[in-house]
Amino acid sequence: MKKTIISVAGLAAVIALSFSVADAQAASCPIKIGGLAPLSAPGAVGGGEAMRDAMLFAERDINAAGGVLGCDVKVVIADTEGLPEKAAAVMEKLITQDGVVGVGGAYHSSVGVASKDISNARSIPTVFAETWNDTITGDKQKFIFRIAPLSSWASATLWQAALLVPNVKNVAIITENTDYGIPAAEETAKGLESGGVKSTTFGVDIGMQDFSGIIERVKAGKPDYIIVLNTGEAGYNFAQQAADAGIGPQDVPFQAGQVALESKAWWENVPDGNYAFVQRIGTPVSTWNDKAKKLNEDYKAKTGKGAIESYALEAYDSISILAQAINEANSTDGNKIVTALENISHDGTLGRIYFPYGTQKDPSVDGKGDEWWHQWPDPAMTMIQYQNEGEESTDSVIVWPDAYKSGDAVYVK
Amino acid sequence: MEFSNIFWSVLAWMVFWAVVGSIVTRRVYLQRDLDTSNAGLAGSLLGASTGPIGLIYLWIKAPEVSSRMLVVPAIGAIGLFLISFALADPSNLCVTSGSFVASQISNGLIIGIIYGFMALGLTLIFSILGVVSFAHGEFYMIGGMITYFVTTVWFPDIGPIAGIAAACIATFMLGAIFERLFLTPMYSGKVDRPVEYGILITFGLAFTLQYFVQATVGANPVKAKRFFDFPSLRLPSAEDPWLIKTSRGNMELFETISISNPRFTAAVACILVFIALMYFLRRTWTGKALRAVSLDRDAAAIAGINPDRMNMLAFALGSMIAALAGAMLVQAFSWLPQVGAIPAMRSFVIVVLGGLGSIPGAFLGGVIVGLVEAAGTGCIPDAQKAASYIPAYGMIILTLTLLLRPTGLLGRKFSSGTHGKV
Numbered sequence: 039m040k041k042t043i044i045s046v047a048g049l050a051a052v053i054a055l056s057f058s059v060a061d062a063q064a065a066s067c068p069i070k071i072g073g074l075a076p077l078s079a080p081g082a083v084g085g086g087e088a089m090r091d092a093m094l095f096a097e098r099d100i101n102a103a104g105g106v107l108g109c110d111v112k113v114v115i116a117d118t119e120g121l122p123e124k125a126a127a128v129m130e131k132l133i134t135q136d137g138v139v140g141v142g143g144a145y146h147s148s149v150g151v152a153s154k155d156i157s158n159a160r161s162i163p164t165v166f167a168e169t170w171n172d173t174i175t176g177d178k179q180k181f182i183f184r185i186a187p188l189s190s191w192a193s194a195t196l197w198q199a200a201l202l203v204p205n206v207k208n209v210a211i212i213t214e215n216t217d218y219g220i221p222a223a224e225e226t227a228k229g230l231e232s233g234g235v236k237s238t239t240f241g242v243d244i245g246m247q248d249f250s251g252i253i254e255r256v257k258a259g260k261p262d263y264i265i266v267l268n269t270g271e272a273g274y275n276f277a278q279q280a281a282d283a284g285i286g287p288q289d290v291p292f293q294a295g296q297v298a299l300e301s302k303a304w305w306e307n308v309p310d311g312n313y314a315f316v317q318r319i320g321t322p323v324s325t326w327n328d329k330a331k332k333l334n335e336d337y338k339a340k341t342g343k344g345a346i347e348s349y350a351l352e353a354y355d356s357i358s359i360l361a362q363a364i365n366e367a368n369s370t371d372g373n374k375i376v377t378a379l380e381n382i383s384h385d386g387t388l389g390r391i392y393f394p395y396g397t398q399k400d401p402s403v404d405g406k407g408d409e410w411w412h413q414w415p416d417p418a419m420t421m422i423q424y425q426n427e428g429e430e431s432t433d434s435v436i437v438w439p440d441a442y443k444s445g446d447a448v449y450v451k
Numbered sequence: 452m453e454f455s456n457i458f459w460s461v462l463a464w465m466v467f468w469a470v471v472g473s474i475v476t477r478r479v480y481l482q483r484d485l486d487t488s489n490a491g492l493a494g495s496l497l498g499a500s501t502g503p504i505g506l507i508y509l510w511i512k513a514p515e516v517s518s519r520m521l522v523v524p525a526i527g528a529i530g531l532f533l534i535s536f537a538l539a540d541p542s543n544l545c546v547t548s549g550s551f552v553a554s555q556i557s558n559g560l561i562i563g564i565i566y567g568f569m570a571l572g573l574t575l576i577f578s579i580l581g582v583v584s585f586a587h588g589e590f591y592m593i594g595g596m597i598t599y600f601v602t603t604v605w606f607p608d609i610g611p612i613a614g615i616a617a618a619c620i621a622t623f624m625l626g627a628i629f630e631r632l633f634l635t636p637m638y639s640g641k642v643d644r645p646v647e648y649g650i651l652i653t654f655g656l657a658f659t660l661q662y663f664v665q666a667t668v669g670a671n672p673v674k675a676k677r678f679f680d681f682p683s684l685r686l687p688s689a690e691d692p693w694l695i696k697t698s699r700g701n702m703e704l705f706e707t708i709s710i711s712n713p714r715f716t717a718a719v720a721c722i723l724v725f726i727a728l729m730y731f732l733r734r735t736w737t738g739k740a741l742r743a744v745s746l747d748r749d750a751a752a753i754a755g756i757n758p759d760r761m762n763m764l765a766f767a768l769g770s771m772i773a774a775l776a777g778a779m780l781v782q783a784f785s786w787l788p789q790v791g792a793i794p795a796m797r798s799f800v801i802v803v804l805g806g807l808g809s810i811p812g813a814f815l816g817g818v819i820v821g822l823v824e825a826a827g828t829g830c831i832p833d834a835q836k837a838a839s840y841i842p843a844y845g846m847i848i849l850t851l852t853l854l855l856r857p858t859g860l861l862g863r864k865f866s867s868g869t870h871g872k873v
């Protein structure tokens with residue numbers, strides 16, 4: 039009997055203690071949200087800095103609107119370097135040392151793939167902003183969400199735009215050997231094949247500088263169209279070296295990597311980069327909502343850039359949506375935030391963000407694949423083309439799809 | 452690869468007889484009380500190129516190993532490898548297209564010259580100070596950054612020579628100051644483990660420089676403008692320019708070999724500076740003093756040379772050479788604070804391949820690494836993997852060198868390591 043009393047008392051003490059810890063956790067201010075971004079090479083540093091700035095703007099705007107659960111929000115920025123091993127380490131640090139209650143941001147797919155298991159295992163809701171690899175949501179993990187497009191959707195943009203090139207028969211795909219590059223190249227090649235177009239994929243290391251050898255090989259294949267899937271400075275290096283060798287954007291229809299959206303860096307690093315096509319995530323500037331327009335103005339004033347990049351918009355929304363979910367959950371408990379995210383309707387800079395599939399409704403119910411789990415279904419994807427030297431990517435002509443088209447493509451040859 | 456069995460069978464045969472040749476030849480020479488220093492290498496090369504026939508002859512005669520005994524079988528082994536590759540993959544571009552092969556060779560040569568030049572600085576420092584400078588890549592990065600800021604940001608109208616000169620002067624001084632402040636404890640016996648101290652202190656310098664630049668400049672890629680445009684040339688005639696045809700950024704030779712302007716400029720500058728450096732080391736008093744210290748510090752000190760001063764000069768000069776390579780390449784590659792990591796790693800491979808402390812060896816090693824990388828990138832049948840393996844090519848060369856000839860191609864057994872014990 040005495041033992042039973044002691045056990046019950048002990049259990050009560052443990053329960054009381056756990057409740058007080060939970061309350062303390064809920065009440066501890068400021069509430070911290072992690073923000074992943076590549077801020078050192080070999081990551082895409084330009085993209086990382088843009089995302090960092092946008093996430094800090096999100097922090098400012100959330101706090102200006104009253105914060106979360108009566109507390110200010112603090113976004114703890116963590117440098118992933120674009121490396122999976124570093125990503126796993128910083129995710130662990132954000133959760134165990136910094137005490138974040140949610141994580142947003144992230145640029146490279148390899149970072150998402152490597153860090154998602156850690157945040158999921160520790161029940162920390164994570165909204166990935168710009169990581170495309172299908173498996174990130176395809177593993178159907180409870181705490182993992184994404185507002186970036188799936189790699190398979192993004193690849194569809196690439197190959198569908200490629201099929202529009204007049205007389206295209208032979209495409210060269212240059213890709214980095216990463217969790218983003220390899221599946222993206224495979225899906226693009228598959229799509230091109232479905233359109234009767236032959237393609238050859240050239241894999242390169244993420245931090246590669248000298249492309250002369252591989253450029254000779256690409257050149258020997260006489261491609262009608264070149265697709266570059268490199269992130270970071272490798273994307274610039276390949277484009278300019280290809281231009282020097284006579285197969286650049288002014289010689290062959292050429293789709294540059296995402297880094298080309300950083301207009302200032304693009305024109306400095308690739309002075310012969312006019313007529314390059316670039317894939318852009320997000321709606322055209324002309325259709326931006328007030329939130330996106332205001333963020334764009336603030337961002338331009340701070341950075342001196344001509345316009346905000348699409349991944350910066352995604353990074354901003356990844357933090358804002360977590361803040362809204364915490365408020366709606368009225369708790370910093372991971373499970374409650376997940377429930378709030380699954381039911382959320384967030385008016386972000388990219389439009390209305392929601393997650394139709396998750397624990398409450400499996401994607402298979404509607405005949406969708408597992409990758410639709412906790413996946414925002416509506417990210418807009420366009421193909422733009424630089425048609426004037428020095429122009430901003432936000433001012434460039436949208437050549438595809440027809441729904442957003444603002445001008446005709448120029449196909450050099 | 453259409454007939455991969457041919458290739459892999461020949462490769463297995465070559466490796467088998469190379470291993471047998473290396474092990475048995477060394478034992479045979481040892482039993483006969485002959486010089487074994489190059490016996491293993493000679494046995495492995497002869498085994499790879501001729502199989503048991505050449506090896507049996509070698510074991511019976513056991514001649515003194517000469518340079519010819521190394522070079523001829525090496526050429527034979529390479530030839531056998533190439534023939535088996537051509538038979539196994541007859542439709543490969545490296546087999547069917549002479550112009551493609553010529554382009555890849557020229558690419559390999561040009562980048563190899565630049566690699567070799569960068570490695571020169573590293574080997575110069577090692578030969579005099581006995582220190583492997585882990586900050587070599589950061590000096591390369593700083594050379595490019597200074598040139599970029601001088602020619603593109605601060606004085607956009609100034610010529611590239613001024614930017615390159617500024618980079619050279621700044622890094623020479625930085626190298627000299629660093630050597631005086633942080634490396635002198637190695638020579639005075641203040642530290643128990645000078646080799647480890649040298650590694651750690653240069654590591655520290657590398658991190659400091661890299662993060663200092665990142666904090667002050669940012670981590671966005673930058674690039675200098677092309678130093679100059681090629682003049683418009685079409686020879687022998689404008690209608691049929693089969694010899695040479697140039698555009699602003701590119702040169703085409705024999706309608707086959709394409710060389711980009713920035714790489715051409717960098718390679719020519721590297722060759723000129725290499726010649727000047729060799730002249731300086733072999734013809735001037737200071738250069739001879741540097742070489743004397745690298746050979747024997749004690750004897751050099753007795754002859755009136757101040758080894759400490761030579762240490763400072765070597766470190767400053769080696770750092771400046773790395774910076775000069777960076778200054779020439781900032782017009783070719785996008786530049787950021789971490790840009791030196793891969794070239795520095797490659798320089799270590801080249802220095803070991805060429806022979807620790809050997810300046811001509813570093814240059815030769817650079818060219819070999821450049822050619823191997825170009826061959827791998829151009830000829831490996833799977834396009835998706837050919838360029839992905841580039842970092843591995845250097846490591847394979849390094850492993851083979853350490854196995855077959857630990858002193859490197861032109862190295863000597865005791866290149867350095869005295870650490871200023873005067």
